[in-house]
Amino acid sequence: MSGHSKWSTIKHKKAATDKKRGKLFTQLSKELTIAAREGGGDPTFNTRLGLAIDKAKAANMPKDNIERAIKRGTGELEGAELFELMYEAYAPNGIGLLIEVVTDNKNRAVADLRHALSKNGGNMAEGGAVAWQFTRKGYIAVGGDVDEDELFLVAADAGADDIQFDEVAEVFTEIENFQAVREAIKEAGMEVAEASMVFEPNNAIDLAQDQALQVMKVIEVIEDLDDVQNVYSTLEISDEAIAAMEAA
Known part of the structure:
Protein backbone atom coordinates (compact mmCIF):
# COMPACT_ATOMS: atom_id res chain seq x y z
CA MET A 1 0.00 0.00 0.00
CA SER A 2 1.19 3.51 -0.56
CA GLY A 3 0.84 6.93 0.94
CA HIS A 4 -2.92 7.32 1.28
CA SER A 5 -2.83 8.85 4.75
CA LYS A 6 0.26 10.90 3.93
CA TRP A 7 -1.43 12.62 1.01
CA SER A 8 -4.60 13.02 3.08
CA THR A 9 -2.54 14.72 5.79
CA ILE A 10 -1.39 17.34 3.30
CA LYS A 11 -4.93 17.91 2.04
CA HIS A 12 -6.34 18.25 5.55
CA LYS A 13 -3.76 20.87 6.48
CA LYS A 14 -4.44 22.86 3.31
CA ALA A 15 -8.20 22.55 3.89
CA ALA A 16 -7.85 24.89 6.85
CA THR A 17 -8.33 27.87 4.55
CA ASP A 18 -11.84 29.08 3.77
CA LYS A 19 -11.39 28.39 0.06
CA LYS A 20 -10.31 24.80 0.65
CA ARG A 21 -13.09 24.25 3.17
CA GLY A 22 -15.64 25.47 0.61
CA LYS A 23 -14.24 23.01 -1.93
CA LEU A 24 -14.40 20.20 0.63
CA PHE A 25 -18.03 20.95 1.49
CA THR A 26 -18.91 20.94 -2.21
CA GLN A 27 -17.29 17.53 -2.62
CA LEU A 28 -19.08 16.15 0.41
CA SER A 29 -22.40 17.58 -0.74
CA LYS A 30 -22.08 15.86 -4.11
CA GLU A 31 -21.21 12.55 -2.47
CA LEU A 32 -24.20 12.82 -0.13
CA THR A 33 -26.54 13.62 -3.02
CA ILE A 34 -25.36 10.74 -5.20
CA ALA A 35 -25.38 8.27 -2.32
CA ALA A 36 -28.96 9.22 -1.46
CA ARG A 37 -30.00 9.10 -5.11
CA GLU A 38 -28.64 5.59 -5.52
CA GLY A 39 -29.63 3.99 -2.24
CA GLY A 40 -32.25 6.17 -0.55
CA GLY A 41 -32.08 8.66 2.28
CA ASP A 42 -31.84 6.26 5.24
CA PRO A 43 -28.19 5.60 6.20
CA THR A 44 -29.29 2.52 8.15
CA PHE A 45 -29.97 0.76 4.85
CA ASN A 46 -27.60 2.77 2.65
CA THR A 47 -23.97 2.05 3.54
CA ARG A 48 -22.57 4.58 1.10
CA LEU A 49 -24.76 7.33 2.54
CA GLY A 50 -23.74 6.39 6.07
CA LEU A 51 -20.07 6.72 5.15
CA ALA A 52 -20.72 10.05 3.44
CA ILE A 53 -22.55 11.39 6.50
CA ASP A 54 -19.72 10.28 8.80
CA LYS A 55 -17.19 12.02 6.56
CA ALA A 56 -19.28 15.20 6.43
CA LYS A 57 -19.63 15.29 10.20
CA ALA A 58 -15.90 14.72 10.65
CA ALA A 59 -15.30 17.77 8.43
CA ASN A 60 -17.70 19.83 10.60
CA MET A 61 -20.11 20.30 7.70
CA PRO A 62 -23.26 22.04 9.01
CA LYS A 63 -26.22 19.74 9.67
CA GLU A 76 -37.33 16.23 -2.09
CA LEU A 77 -35.39 19.28 -3.26
CA GLU A 78 -34.55 20.29 -6.83
CA GLY A 79 -30.97 20.08 -7.99
CA ALA A 80 -28.89 19.67 -11.14
CA GLU A 81 -28.35 16.15 -12.44
CA LEU A 82 -24.96 14.84 -11.35
CA PHE A 83 -22.77 12.40 -13.25
CA GLU A 84 -20.07 10.19 -11.73
CA LEU A 85 -17.10 9.75 -14.04
CA MET A 86 -13.66 8.17 -13.83
CA TYR A 87 -10.80 9.47 -15.96
CA GLU A 88 -7.37 7.96 -16.45
CA ALA A 89 -4.29 10.07 -16.99
CA TYR A 90 -0.54 10.30 -16.70
CA ALA A 91 1.36 12.80 -14.60
CA PRO A 92 5.00 13.56 -15.43
CA ASN A 93 7.58 10.79 -14.95
CA GLY A 94 5.17 8.04 -15.95
CA ILE A 95 2.97 8.23 -12.86
CA GLY A 96 -0.55 6.88 -13.46
CA LEU A 97 -3.58 8.78 -12.18
CA LEU A 98 -7.18 7.75 -11.57
CA ILE A 99 -9.39 10.82 -11.28
CA GLU A 100 -12.90 10.61 -9.80
CA VAL A 101 -15.21 13.35 -11.04
CA VAL A 102 -18.75 14.33 -10.10
CA THR A 103 -20.19 17.00 -12.37
CA ASP A 104 -23.36 18.51 -13.80
CA ASN A 105 -21.49 19.29 -17.04
CA LYS A 106 -19.39 16.53 -18.61
CA ASN A 107 -17.90 18.75 -21.32
CA ARG A 108 -16.70 21.34 -18.81
CA ASN A 123 -1.90 14.00 -20.40
CA MET A 124 -5.15 12.06 -20.58
CA ALA A 125 -4.92 8.28 -21.09
CA GLU A 126 -7.10 5.82 -22.95
CA GLY A 127 -9.64 3.88 -20.92
CA GLY A 128 -7.98 0.90 -19.23
CA ALA A 129 -4.43 2.18 -19.73
CA VAL A 130 -4.04 3.11 -16.06
CA ALA A 131 -6.88 1.43 -14.16
CA TRP A 132 -5.21 -1.99 -14.20
CA GLN A 133 -2.47 -0.58 -11.98
CA PHE A 134 -4.91 -0.13 -9.08
CA THR A 135 -7.09 -2.29 -6.86
CA ARG A 136 -10.29 -1.12 -5.19
CA LYS A 137 -9.96 -1.41 -1.41
CA GLY A 138 -11.75 -0.49 1.76
CA TYR A 139 -9.74 2.04 3.76
CA ILE A 140 -10.10 2.86 7.46
CA ALA A 141 -7.97 5.40 9.32
CA VAL A 142 -7.97 4.94 13.09
CA GLY A 143 -7.32 8.06 15.12
CA GLY A 144 -6.43 8.72 18.73
CA ASP A 145 -4.01 6.79 20.93
CA VAL A 146 -4.04 3.37 19.28
CA ASP A 147 -2.90 0.14 20.90
CA GLU A 148 -1.23 -1.40 17.87
CA ASP A 149 -1.49 -4.98 19.09
CA GLU A 150 -5.19 -4.62 19.91
CA LEU A 151 -5.99 -2.97 16.58
CA PHE A 152 -4.11 -5.66 14.72
CA LEU A 153 -6.03 -8.45 16.48
CA VAL A 154 -9.44 -6.78 16.11
CA ALA A 155 -9.01 -5.80 12.46
CA ALA A 156 -7.35 -9.03 11.33
CA ASP A 157 -9.99 -11.14 13.05
CA ALA A 158 -12.72 -9.20 11.23
CA GLY A 159 -11.07 -9.77 7.85
CA ALA A 160 -8.56 -6.93 7.27
CA ASP A 161 -5.74 -7.86 4.91
CA ASP A 162 -3.23 -5.06 5.61
CA ILE A 163 -2.60 -2.85 8.65
CA GLN A 164 0.00 -0.06 8.71
CA PHE A 165 1.10 2.34 11.40
CA ASP A 166 2.35 5.79 10.44
CA GLU A 167 1.00 9.21 11.45
CA VAL A 168 -2.33 7.43 11.77
CA ALA A 169 -3.11 3.72 11.86
CA GLU A 170 -4.36 2.53 8.47
CA VAL A 171 -6.42 -0.56 7.82
CA PHE A 172 -7.02 -1.92 4.32
CA THR A 173 -9.64 -4.52 3.48
CA GLU A 174 -11.17 -6.34 0.60
CA ILE A 175 -14.46 -4.74 -0.45
CA GLU A 176 -16.57 -7.57 0.95
CA ASN A 177 -14.95 -7.28 4.40
CA PHE A 178 -15.01 -3.50 4.69
CA GLN A 179 -18.18 -3.10 6.73
CA ALA A 180 -17.35 -5.95 9.11
CA VAL A 181 -13.89 -4.54 9.83
CA ARG A 182 -15.21 -1.00 10.28
CA GLU A 183 -17.88 -2.14 12.74
CA ALA A 184 -15.42 -4.32 14.68
CA ILE A 185 -13.06 -1.37 15.14
CA LYS A 186 -15.89 0.88 16.32
CA GLU A 187 -17.25 -1.78 18.70
CA ALA A 188 -13.78 -2.12 20.20
CA GLY A 189 -14.03 1.53 21.22
CA MET A 190 -11.52 2.87 18.72
CA GLU A 191 -11.97 6.11 16.78
CA VAL A 192 -12.70 5.68 13.09
CA ALA A 193 -11.26 8.92 11.71
CA LEU A 207 10.86 8.88 -7.62
CA ALA A 208 13.64 11.28 -6.82
CA GLN A 209 12.38 14.12 -4.62
CA ASP A 210 12.31 16.78 -7.36
CA GLN A 211 10.36 14.44 -9.63
CA ALA A 212 7.97 13.47 -6.82
CA LEU A 213 7.30 17.14 -6.07
CA GLN A 214 6.51 17.74 -9.74
CA VAL A 215 3.91 14.97 -9.65
CA MET A 216 2.45 16.12 -6.31
CA LYS A 217 2.03 19.63 -7.70
CA VAL A 218 0.07 18.25 -10.67
CA ILE A 219 -2.15 16.26 -8.31
CA GLU A 220 -2.77 19.36 -6.22
CA VAL A 221 -3.79 21.38 -9.29
CA ILE A 222 -6.18 18.65 -10.41
CA GLU A 223 -7.69 18.32 -6.94
CA ASP A 224 -8.46 22.03 -6.96
CA LEU A 225 -10.75 21.65 -9.99
CA ASP A 226 -14.40 22.13 -9.06
CA ASP A 227 -15.62 18.79 -10.40
CA VAL A 228 -12.82 16.57 -9.06
CA GLN A 229 -13.63 14.42 -6.03
CA ASN A 230 -10.50 12.30 -5.62
CA VAL A 231 -7.18 11.66 -7.32
CA TYR A 232 -5.28 8.40 -6.88
CA SER A 233 -1.73 7.92 -8.12
CA THR A 234 0.95 5.27 -8.46
CA LEU A 235 3.44 7.59 -6.74
CA GLU A 236 5.19 6.40 -3.59
CA ILE A 237 5.02 9.50 -1.39
CA SER A 238 8.06 9.88 0.87
CA ASP A 239 8.22 11.80 4.15
CA GLU A 240 10.91 14.02 2.60
CA ALA A 241 8.66 14.95 -0.32
CA ILE A 242 5.81 15.77 2.05
CA ALA A 243 8.06 18.05 4.10
CA ALA A 244 9.19 19.83 0.93
CA MET A 245 5.59 20.17 -0.29
CA GLU A 246 4.43 21.63 3.01
CA ALA A 247 7.31 24.11 3.01
CA ALA A 248 6.47 25.31 -0.51
Whole structure:
Protein backbone atom coordinates (compact mmCIF):
# COMPACT_ATOMS: atom_id res chain seq x y z
CA MET A 1 0.00 0.00 0.00
CA SER A 2 1.19 3.51 -0.56
CA GLY A 3 0.84 6.93 0.94
CA HIS A 4 -2.92 7.32 1.28
CA SER A 5 -2.83 8.85 4.75
CA LYS A 6 0.26 10.90 3.93
CA TRP A 7 -1.43 12.62 1.01
CA SER A 8 -4.60 13.02 3.08
CA THR A 9 -2.54 14.72 5.79
CA ILE A 10 -1.39 17.34 3.30
CA LYS A 11 -4.93 17.91 2.04
CA HIS A 12 -6.34 18.25 5.55
CA LYS A 13 -3.76 20.87 6.48
CA LYS A 14 -4.44 22.86 3.31
CA ALA A 15 -8.20 22.55 3.89
CA ALA A 16 -7.85 24.89 6.85
CA THR A 17 -8.33 27.87 4.55
CA ASP A 18 -11.84 29.08 3.77
CA LYS A 19 -11.39 28.39 0.06
CA LYS A 20 -10.31 24.80 0.65
CA ARG A 21 -13.09 24.25 3.17
CA GLY A 22 -15.64 25.47 0.61
CA LYS A 23 -14.24 23.01 -1.93
CA LEU A 24 -14.40 20.20 0.63
CA PHE A 25 -18.03 20.95 1.49
CA THR A 26 -18.91 20.94 -2.21
CA GLN A 27 -17.29 17.53 -2.62
CA LEU A 28 -19.08 16.15 0.41
CA SER A 29 -22.40 17.58 -0.74
CA LYS A 30 -22.08 15.86 -4.11
CA GLU A 31 -21.21 12.55 -2.47
CA LEU A 32 -24.20 12.82 -0.13
CA THR A 33 -26.54 13.62 -3.02
CA ILE A 34 -25.36 10.74 -5.20
CA ALA A 35 -25.38 8.27 -2.32
CA ALA A 36 -28.96 9.22 -1.46
CA ARG A 37 -30.00 9.10 -5.11
CA GLU A 38 -28.64 5.59 -5.52
CA GLY A 39 -29.63 3.99 -2.24
CA GLY A 40 -32.25 6.17 -0.55
CA GLY A 41 -32.08 8.66 2.28
CA ASP A 42 -31.84 6.26 5.24
CA PRO A 43 -28.19 5.60 6.20
CA THR A 44 -29.29 2.52 8.15
CA PHE A 45 -29.97 0.76 4.85
CA ASN A 46 -27.60 2.77 2.65
CA THR A 47 -23.97 2.05 3.54
CA ARG A 48 -22.57 4.58 1.10
CA LEU A 49 -24.76 7.33 2.54
CA GLY A 50 -23.74 6.39 6.07
CA LEU A 51 -20.07 6.72 5.15
CA ALA A 52 -20.72 10.05 3.44
CA ILE A 53 -22.55 11.39 6.50
CA ASP A 54 -19.72 10.28 8.80
CA LYS A 55 -17.19 12.02 6.56
CA ALA A 56 -19.28 15.20 6.43
CA LYS A 57 -19.63 15.29 10.20
CA ALA A 58 -15.90 14.72 10.65
CA ALA A 59 -15.30 17.77 8.43
CA ASN A 60 -17.70 19.83 10.60
CA MET A 61 -20.11 20.30 7.70
CA PRO A 62 -23.26 22.04 9.01
CA LYS A 63 -26.22 19.74 9.67
CA ASP A 64 -28.50 21.80 7.41
CA ASN A 65 -26.07 21.39 4.51
CA ILE A 66 -26.01 17.63 5.01
CA GLU A 67 -29.79 17.40 5.09
CA ARG A 68 -30.23 19.54 1.97
CA ALA A 69 -27.73 17.45 0.04
CA ILE A 70 -29.54 14.25 0.99
CA LYS A 71 -32.91 15.71 0.02
CA ARG A 72 -31.55 16.67 -3.40
CA GLY A 73 -30.61 13.04 -3.84
CA THR A 74 -34.01 11.71 -2.79
CA GLY A 75 -35.82 14.27 -4.97
CA GLU A 76 -37.33 16.23 -2.09
CA LEU A 77 -35.39 19.28 -3.26
CA GLU A 78 -34.55 20.29 -6.83
CA GLY A 79 -30.97 20.08 -7.99
CA ALA A 80 -28.89 19.67 -11.14
CA GLU A 81 -28.35 16.15 -12.44
CA LEU A 82 -24.96 14.84 -11.35
CA PHE A 83 -22.77 12.40 -13.25
CA GLU A 84 -20.07 10.19 -11.73
CA LEU A 85 -17.10 9.75 -14.04
CA MET A 86 -13.66 8.17 -13.83
CA TYR A 87 -10.80 9.47 -15.96
CA GLU A 88 -7.37 7.96 -16.45
CA ALA A 89 -4.29 10.07 -16.99
CA TYR A 90 -0.54 10.30 -16.70
CA ALA A 91 1.36 12.80 -14.60
CA PRO A 92 5.00 13.56 -15.43
CA ASN A 93 7.58 10.79 -14.95
CA GLY A 94 5.17 8.04 -15.95
CA ILE A 95 2.97 8.23 -12.86
CA GLY A 96 -0.55 6.88 -13.46
CA LEU A 97 -3.58 8.78 -12.18
CA LEU A 98 -7.18 7.75 -11.57
CA ILE A 99 -9.39 10.82 -11.28
CA GLU A 100 -12.90 10.61 -9.80
CA VAL A 101 -15.21 13.35 -11.04
CA VAL A 102 -18.75 14.33 -10.10
CA THR A 103 -20.19 17.00 -12.37
CA ASP A 104 -23.36 18.51 -13.80
CA ASN A 105 -21.49 19.29 -17.04
CA LYS A 106 -19.39 16.53 -18.61
CA ASN A 107 -17.90 18.75 -21.32
CA ARG A 108 -16.70 21.34 -18.81
CA ALA A 109 -15.25 18.69 -16.52
CA VAL A 110 -13.13 16.98 -19.18
CA ALA A 111 -12.02 20.30 -20.72
CA ASP A 112 -10.85 21.59 -17.33
CA LEU A 113 -9.04 18.33 -16.68
CA ARG A 114 -7.28 18.28 -20.07
CA HIS A 115 -6.18 21.88 -19.59
CA ALA A 116 -4.80 21.26 -16.09
CA LEU A 117 -2.88 18.19 -17.22
CA SER A 118 -1.42 19.67 -20.40
CA LYS A 119 -0.37 22.84 -18.59
CA ASN A 120 1.52 20.82 -15.98
CA GLY A 121 3.24 18.15 -18.04
CA GLY A 122 0.56 15.45 -17.91
CA ASN A 123 -1.90 14.00 -20.40
CA MET A 124 -5.15 12.06 -20.58
CA ALA A 125 -4.92 8.28 -21.09
CA GLU A 126 -7.10 5.82 -22.95
CA GLY A 127 -9.64 3.88 -20.92
CA GLY A 128 -7.98 0.90 -19.23
CA ALA A 129 -4.43 2.18 -19.73
CA VAL A 130 -4.04 3.11 -16.06
CA ALA A 131 -6.88 1.43 -14.16
CA TRP A 132 -5.21 -1.99 -14.20
CA GLN A 133 -2.47 -0.58 -11.98
CA PHE A 134 -4.91 -0.13 -9.08
CA THR A 135 -7.09 -2.29 -6.86
CA ARG A 136 -10.29 -1.12 -5.19
CA LYS A 137 -9.96 -1.41 -1.41
CA GLY A 138 -11.75 -0.49 1.76
CA TYR A 139 -9.74 2.04 3.76
CA ILE A 140 -10.10 2.86 7.46
CA ALA A 141 -7.97 5.40 9.32
CA VAL A 142 -7.97 4.94 13.09
CA GLY A 143 -7.32 8.06 15.12
CA GLY A 144 -6.43 8.72 18.73
CA ASP A 145 -4.01 6.79 20.93
CA VAL A 146 -4.04 3.37 19.28
CA ASP A 147 -2.90 0.14 20.90
CA GLU A 148 -1.23 -1.40 17.87
CA ASP A 149 -1.49 -4.98 19.09
CA GLU A 150 -5.19 -4.62 19.91
CA LEU A 151 -5.99 -2.97 16.58
CA PHE A 152 -4.11 -5.66 14.72
CA LEU A 153 -6.03 -8.45 16.48
CA VAL A 154 -9.44 -6.78 16.11
CA ALA A 155 -9.01 -5.80 12.46
CA ALA A 156 -7.35 -9.03 11.33
CA ASP A 157 -9.99 -11.14 13.05
CA ALA A 158 -12.72 -9.20 11.23
CA GLY A 159 -11.07 -9.77 7.85
CA ALA A 160 -8.56 -6.93 7.27
CA ASP A 161 -5.74 -7.86 4.91
CA ASP A 162 -3.23 -5.06 5.61
CA ILE A 163 -2.60 -2.85 8.65
CA GLN A 164 0.00 -0.06 8.71
CA PHE A 165 1.10 2.34 11.40
CA ASP A 166 2.35 5.79 10.44
CA GLU A 167 1.00 9.21 11.45
CA VAL A 168 -2.33 7.43 11.77
CA ALA A 169 -3.11 3.72 11.86
CA GLU A 170 -4.36 2.53 8.47
CA VAL A 171 -6.42 -0.56 7.82
CA PHE A 172 -7.02 -1.92 4.32
CA THR A 173 -9.64 -4.52 3.48
CA GLU A 174 -11.17 -6.34 0.60
CA ILE A 175 -14.46 -4.74 -0.45
CA GLU A 176 -16.57 -7.57 0.95
CA ASN A 177 -14.95 -7.28 4.40
CA PHE A 178 -15.01 -3.50 4.69
CA GLN A 179 -18.18 -3.10 6.73
CA ALA A 180 -17.35 -5.95 9.11
CA VAL A 181 -13.89 -4.54 9.83
CA ARG A 182 -15.21 -1.00 10.28
CA GLU A 183 -17.88 -2.14 12.74
CA ALA A 184 -15.42 -4.32 14.68
CA ILE A 185 -13.06 -1.37 15.14
CA LYS A 186 -15.89 0.88 16.32
CA GLU A 187 -17.25 -1.78 18.70
CA ALA A 188 -13.78 -2.12 20.20
CA GLY A 189 -14.03 1.53 21.22
CA MET A 190 -11.52 2.87 18.72
CA GLU A 191 -11.97 6.11 16.78
CA VAL A 192 -12.70 5.68 13.09
CA ALA A 193 -11.26 8.92 11.71
CA GLU A 194 -12.01 8.06 8.09
CA ALA A 195 -13.66 5.18 6.27
CA SER A 196 -14.00 5.05 2.51
CA MET A 197 -13.41 3.10 -0.66
CA VAL A 198 -10.10 3.94 -2.32
CA PHE A 199 -7.97 2.85 -5.24
CA GLU A 200 -4.57 1.62 -4.07
CA PRO A 201 -1.68 1.19 -6.51
CA ASN A 202 -0.58 -2.40 -7.03
CA ASN A 203 3.04 -1.30 -7.36
CA ALA A 204 3.90 2.22 -6.21
CA ILE A 205 6.74 4.06 -7.96
CA ASP A 206 9.47 5.75 -5.92
CA LEU A 207 10.86 8.88 -7.62
CA ALA A 208 13.64 11.28 -6.82
CA GLN A 209 12.38 14.12 -4.62
CA ASP A 210 12.31 16.78 -7.36
CA GLN A 211 10.36 14.44 -9.63
CA ALA A 212 7.97 13.47 -6.82
CA LEU A 213 7.30 17.14 -6.07
CA GLN A 214 6.51 17.74 -9.74
CA VAL A 215 3.91 14.97 -9.65
CA MET A 216 2.45 16.12 -6.31
CA LYS A 217 2.03 19.63 -7.70
CA VAL A 218 0.07 18.25 -10.67
CA ILE A 219 -2.15 16.26 -8.31
CA GLU A 220 -2.77 19.36 -6.22
CA VAL A 221 -3.79 21.38 -9.29
CA ILE A 222 -6.18 18.65 -10.41
CA GLU A 223 -7.69 18.32 -6.94
CA ASP A 224 -8.46 22.03 -6.96
CA LEU A 225 -10.75 21.65 -9.99
CA ASP A 226 -14.40 22.13 -9.06
CA ASP A 227 -15.62 18.79 -10.40
CA VAL A 228 -12.82 16.57 -9.06
CA GLN A 229 -13.63 14.42 -6.03
CA ASN A 230 -10.50 12.30 -5.62
CA VAL A 231 -7.18 11.66 -7.32
CA TYR A 232 -5.28 8.40 -6.88
CA SER A 233 -1.73 7.92 -8.12
CA THR A 234 0.95 5.27 -8.46
CA LEU A 235 3.44 7.59 -6.74
CA GLU A 236 5.19 6.40 -3.59
CA ILE A 237 5.02 9.50 -1.39
CA SER A 238 8.06 9.88 0.87
CA ASP A 239 8.22 11.80 4.15
CA GLU A 240 10.91 14.02 2.60
CA ALA A 241 8.66 14.95 -0.32
CA ILE A 242 5.81 15.77 2.05
CA ALA A 243 8.06 18.05 4.10
CA ALA A 244 9.19 19.83 0.93
CA MET A 245 5.59 20.17 -0.29
CA GLU A 246 4.43 21.63 3.01
CA ALA A 247 7.31 24.11 3.01
CA ALA A 248 6.47 25.31 -0.51
